[in-house]
Amino acid sequence: MGSNITSTSIIFLLTGVPGLEAFHTWISIPFCFLYVTALSGNSLILFAIITQPSLHEPMYYFLSMLSTTDLGLSISTLVTMLGIFWFNLREISFNACLSQMFFIKFFTVMESSVLLAMAFDRFVAISNPLRYAIVLTDSRIVQIGVASVIRGILMLTTMVALLTKLSYCHNHVLHHSYCFHPDVMRLSCTDTRINSAVGLTAMFSTVGVDSVLILLSYVLIIRTVLSIASPEERKKTFSTCVSHIVAVAVFYIPLITLSFVHRFGKQAPAYVHTMVANTYLLIPPVMNPIIYSVKTKQIRRAVIKILHSKET
Template identity: 90%
Template sequence: MGSNITTSSIIFLLTGVPGLEAFHSWISIPFCFLYVTALSGNSLILFAIITQPSLHEPMYYFLSMLSTTDLGLSMSTLVTMLGIFWFNAREITFNACLFQMFFIKLFTVMESSVLLTMAFDRFVAISNPLRYATILTDSRIVQIGVAIVIRGTLMLTPMVALLKRLSYCSSHVLHHSYCYHPDVMKLSCTDTRINSAVGLTAMISTVGVDSVLILLSYVLIIKTILSIASPEERKKAFSTCISHIGAVAIFYIPLISLSFVHRFGQQAPAYVHTMIANTYLLIPPVMNPIIYSVKTKQIRRAVIKILNSKEA
């Protein structure tokens, strides 16, 4: 099977959890639970922010962007992952694979951008509280949202489009239960150096740059907090950042662990790779609503209010 096969006719085979195929229906139970938690938690937060006028503030608008990207991230993997666990539906066409890969990467990059924007939001709120409302106007928040989507799309389109120029050899078996860029690239029998370079550039210039800027924001935030005179106000200023710090940690730690496992964890059993890869996309969508509901009084009140009104 040489390079005369057209890419559009290629069928890839996704993989569930290698070595544990017999237990797929059992493994699907925790994943279903995680998906239900992620989808209901983020939908609830979005609904609360839209319907409660008290939450119509920049900080919560950014949180609603975070919930939207988390919903997108969950939905991008849901169909193929549960398809494999429930129906052993492993086949995916080349174009569907590119489509899924694009959206997984897009929502990952958007999540990173939103977390950076939230760090900027906290910095402005703490260092310049009087000008906060004039700096972060509604129209500016909309512009930021549009910029986040455009940035992700421009950065990732070449990376995904370039996979079309490769030819794929005899093996079409992917190692994850969704399409993952390095995974697809490995199946090619053409030179993938350009693809690797473009992929790496896209990730460094988005997630890499964002993480450095988030760190920088926190250096400035801490500097500002330390210059506040009363310990009470210091504590109050810092407590508004706690949820965001949590969100940043649960996004970047699994992301970095996955890259490390890919680079250095060759000796680890195959199912370890798969489990990390499967949960890395589910941890932020599951945890973010929980962190924000627990740590942010206004969100907690709004969510309780909505749940009570449904019971009434």
């Protein structure tokens, strides 16, 4: 076993796509396109909601929170990922690594929280529409947003801080182009069982609980929809949930896939782990603006109006 090294002096080495280093410049092209799409799409959605009075409603306030978290998630990995592909800048200090890890996890938890809030929004709108404006007031939406931020900070600060208590061996090569909690723990020379337990507790008590509550919300929504007599009304009512259902799938499927690959796909080629990890971070920020622009008429109109005004 290599000798231990104090955390403050550590320089980690990030990894691009293992085995395909010679093609990093070419690989950067689709990644760069995805980043541009994510940043421009979410910025446009956010700008539309802020500037269009017709979108100043609870559903769109939650959508603006979703776009904000997607922007944060994209920016958290943008520099290191493109730095590797373009300039082979693999080094990252221990403190910078912890900061990036915190923000990636924080925006992941925030996205899960916002998706849960959006599920609650749809549940109230469908199950009790007469009380919708009373339940989801502006002050309550602010409270939900603040509570989500506080929950994320409290859950993740301990998880990240515990990494500073570990000792690390000479091997400082990470498996991804960004700092990922299990990846950093793997390099420790000391016992990481407490770190693993705290990390799992943080994710189960946030993303895990949120996913169960989202599922429960849709069970109740479906029960309400089925009680509607007219098939046409059922279809119209449930269509208001389609965008959110797709957004939930786009967020949770890559996240679950990454968890399975890390735990059960140890024999898979290294580039498979890398591509799944990058997909988990890039696909939701890219797809959410497209989903809501295509499936939500009010957002589509607002975006077209903004783009048209810029052209003229």
